[in-house]
Amino acid sequence: MSQQIELNGVVADHQYGQRLDQTLAEMFPDYSRSRIKTWIQQEQVRLDGDVVSKPREKVLPGQQVLVNAELEDEVRFEPEAMELDIVYEDDDIMVINKPAGLVVHPGAGTPDGTLLNALLYHCPSIVEVPRAGIVHRLDKDTTGLMVVAKTVPAQTHLVAALQAREITREYEAVAIGHMTAGGTVDANIGRHPTQRIQMAVTPAGKPAVTHYRVMEKFRAHTRLRLRLETGRTHQIRVHMAYLKHPLVGDPVYGGRLKPPRSASPELLEFLRGFKRQALHAVMLRLEHPITGEVMEWHAPVPDDMIALVEVLRADTKANPDDLVWI
Structure with missing residues (x-):
């Protein structure tokens, strides 16, 4: 099902020389910029009566805008009663502490049992919001904070803030190898040239920037705090693997097990049994999309990562003169 909509407006003086998609996003804030861009490319937008098809088209004050577009209904998914760890909620947004194992959005092989299904049950009106309000994702086995929009x-506003890099997201992780200092990874990320389900650092990819600092050093591992400047798929996991310090337990980018020499049987067993990437979204800070208030939330590190750090800390304490530099 779909519905036909008609939108009218006039380009304002302050919008002189702006891109058409930017102007329309300002004029019609109930619709996302990506949706507006699609309408332009599908020739559903007119300027002073002339059809335009380029989102980059520059506008002039006083131009008449007419949008005749077909508003496709979002694919309908079923609500499901699932427990959610809601850190914060008001009329406009929710902040959720996502557990490991929860897929964010239905896809091939995962038609239900996802965060989206749970959101539809918890807040039925969110069905009117594209993607049930999901504006950014965490991988299935990454834990921590996510913000969800409850209204269009x-x-x-949240999508625009993400694109403008105005939302701060910080993570804790445990990486393989002994890292001596923090730094920044500025390396484009795109689809892997041969492994299509993987991402990779590639010149043809999209810009990706990750900042990291060392929190604690172990014999053959390092505990990190990371901050995303961009939000590419698998960004932290790909960037750390690119540095030759993949995350502990990462099933895709982690490579082979690399325990410290003379590791105890307990440590070996624990590392072999840690089956997810050791990555947790620990802090989220943003301006509320409606009130403009700066808000910040923190999510405690989950038990499995706490146990991992404790095991590595005990191993390091038992072997203080035996640091392995990788």
């Missing part, structure tokens, strides 16, 4: 205007 909130989603539009």
Whole structure:
């Protein structure tokens, strides 16, 4: 099902020389910029009566805008009663502490049992928001904080804030290898040239920037705090593997097990049994999309990562003169 909509407006003086998609996003804030861009490319937008098809088209004050577009209904998914760890909620947004094993959005092989299904049950009106308000994702086995928009205007503002790099997301992780200092990875990320389900650092990819600092050093591992400047798929996992320090337990980018020499049987067993990437979204800070208030949330590190750190800390304490530099 779909519905036909008609939108009218006039380009304002302050919008002189702006891109058409930017102008329309300002004029019609109930619709996302990506949706508006699609309408332009599908020739559903007119300027002073002339059809335009390029989102980059520059506008002039006083131009008449007419949008005749077909608003496709979102694919409908079923609500499911699932427990959610809601850190914060108001009329416009929710902040959720996602557990390991929870897929964010239905896809091939995972038609239900996802965060999206749970959101539809918890907040039925969110069905009117594209992607049930999901504006950014965490991988299935990454834990921690996510913000969800409950209304279309909130989603539009949050997406714009993400694109403008105005939302701060920090993570804790445990990486393989002994890292001596923090730094920044500025390396484009795109699809792996041969392994299509994987991402990789590639010149043809999209810009990706990750900042990291060392929190604690172990014999053959390092505990890190990381901050995303961009939000590419698998970004932290790919960037750390690119540095030759993949995350502990990462089933895709982790490579072979690399325990410290003379590792105890307990440590070996623990590392072999840690089956997810040791990555947790620990802090989220943003301006509320409606009120403009700066808000910040923290999520405690989950038990499995606490146990991992304790095991590595005990191993290091038992072998203080035996640091392995990788």
